[in-house]
Amino acid sequence: MATTSETLFGGRTVLARPEATTMQKVARYMWVPMLLMGLMVIAASVVIGITNAAAASDYFGLPQAVRGAADAPASVIDDRQFIESTNVWLPGLQLLGIGLILSAITFSLASILGVFRAGGVRLQQALGREAQSLTPPITARLFPMLMMMGLMVLIVNLVIAAIIGGLAWDVYGNSIAEINAAPEGSALLDDLGTVNTYKTWLAPLPFIGIAMILVGISFAVHTILQVIRFQGQRIRELAQAGAGK
Numbered sequence: 001m002a003t004t005s006e007t008l009f010g011g012r013t014v015l016a017r018p019e020a021t022t023m024q025k026v027a028r029y030m031w032v033p034m035l036l037m038g039l040m041v042i043a044a045s046v047v048i049g050i051t052n053a054a055a056a057s058d059y060f061g062l063p064q065a066v067r068g069a070a071d072a073p074a075s076v077i078d079d080r081q082f083i084e085s086t087n088v089w090l091p092g093l094q095l096l097g098i099g100l101i102l103s104a105i106t107f108s109l110a111s112i113l114g115v116f117r118a119g120g121v122r123l124q125q126a127l128g129r130e131a132q133s134l135t136p137p138i139t140a141r142l143f144p145m146l147m148m149m150g151l152m153v154l155i156v157n158l159v160i161a162a163i164i165g166g167l168a169w170d171v172y173g174n175s176i177a178e179i180n181a182a183p184e185g186s187a188l189l190d191d192l193g194t195v196n197t198y199k200t201w202l203a204p205l206p207f208i209g210i211a212m213i214l215v216g217i218s219f220a221v222h223t224i225l226q227v228i229r230f231q232g233q234r235i236r237e238l239a240q241a242g243a244g245k
Contacts, residue, residue, distance in 0.1 A: 010227075012132050013132070014130055014131060014132055014133075015117075015121050015132075016131070018117075018118040018125070018131075019117075019118060020115075020118055021117070021136075023110060024113055024114030027106075027111045030104075031107035034100055034101075034104040035100075035101060037100050038098070038099075038102075039097075041094075041097030041100060042094065044093070045090060045093045045097060049094075052083060052086045052087070052090065056079075059079040059080055059083060067080075068175075068177055069175065070175055070177035071175075077173060080176075081169050084168045084195075085165045088198075088199055092154070092158040092161040092162075095210060096154045098210065099150060099151055099154040099206075099209055103150075103213060106147045109143075110220065113220070116228070117227070120227075121133060127238060129238055133230075134231075140223040142216070142219050143216040143220040143223065146213065146219065149212050150211070150213035152209075154209040157206045157209065158206075160198065161198075164199070167194060170191065171195055174188065179192065
């Protein structure tokens, strides 16, 4: 049974073959697709943001009397629909793109751990010695889970934001005058209240996901430091054993 120190910082194990763990093998192939997906999401969000800005320019370039009229032109209502709906879900899309890029960094760090693991075994076997490796410390087991949980939070946030964005589209399909004149307890005001309520608490939610991925990255870096310390110690042991012959 592993001691507390081995759980936190890793112990020693003997490896017969210079192989990375399953997660490290997967990470070697996943970091590029994850990075490309993140960049594509960011690029798409930039295009959508520019389109939204153009709609906002057209909408707010009109006098208040025109924007607030009960018989406002359909183009004015369409612009406001697009602006209000997009403002709900676009931030979630942007942060999902950032989360995917950070996940690519996490996969890269896992791949580096795999290189250290396999390289250390090959070196020891080349010297004709028992190939010892560091058993995964708790940080090595936690950082992949934190990355996946963080991504799940970002995806769930985007799904909820898309649903609320659709509700905002319906609400702002009415003119400002109609919204202002809606009676208390009406479905229109209920939907408006739902949109504004969700917009408020959706704002900090994706940052929880980003924070989880960043904590996972810090755990991955800490794991790499532990592996470097172990391999440095192992090299000193091999050097001392060789000098003693």
